[in-house]
Amino acid sequence: MSKSTWWIPSATKVLALLTAANTTCSPTLLHFTEFYNSALDHIDLMAEYYAWQNPSVEPGFSFCQYPFILSITAKRLILQRDSEQQMIINARRSLVAKVQRRQQPDIALLFLNLNIRRAHLVEDSLNEVGTSRAPPLPWQCTLFTQRTSHGKRNRVR
Numbered sequence: 001m002s003k004s005t006w007w008i009p010s011a012t013k014v015l016a017l018l019t020a021a022n023t024t025c026s027p028t029l030l031h032f033t034e035f036y037n038s039a040l041d042h043i044d045l046m047a048e049y050y051a052w053q054n055p056s057v058e059p060g061f062s063f064c065q066y067p068f069i070l071s072i073t074a075k076r077l078i079l080q081r082d083s084e085q086q087m088i089i090n091a092r093r094s095l096v097a098k099v100q101r102r103q104q105p106d107i108a109l110l111f112l113n114l115n116i117r118r119a120h121l122v123e124d125s126l127n128e129v130g131t132s133r134a135p136p137l138p139w140q141c142t143l144f145t146q147r148t149s150h151g152k153r154n155r156v157r
Contacts, residue, residue, distance in 0.1 A: 049078050
């Protein structure tokens with residue numbers, strides 16, 4: 001660690017001690033959101049996450065070691081991107097396994113397409129998910145609602 005950045009890990013460790021002390025108090029003296037550092041929402045969180053997941057490749061400090069400092073926005077972004085990466089890896093493995101067994105890969109299984117009418121959002125959602133052939137994976141879901149009066153389909157993620 002260079003001489004100019006020693007203070008970031010040190011300050012974060014002090015905050016970890018303060019957070020631990022705060023959680024032992026009943027009721028807590030500070031709300032947990034007081035420890036969030038919203039400036040971290042603007043750094044490369046995925047690089048931080050991968051450095052934390054692979055300490056042998058990139059040893060050293062990572063903000064992901066201290067989740068109390070990450071805002072809910074940062075945590076959501078990390079979980080979303082990690083989920084997307086897991087889906088890609090699983091889809092790739094599935095395709096490779098099918099090709100190795102000389103089977104025709106079913107591309108439709110890689111996507112979960114739901115057709116839902118705006119007026120019947122809950123009913124159609126439950127019916128479509130219940131009858132889908134997709135395996136139980138954490139698919140990212142894109143919903144296309146019925147066409148508007150302008151002929152466009154609304155896309156809801």
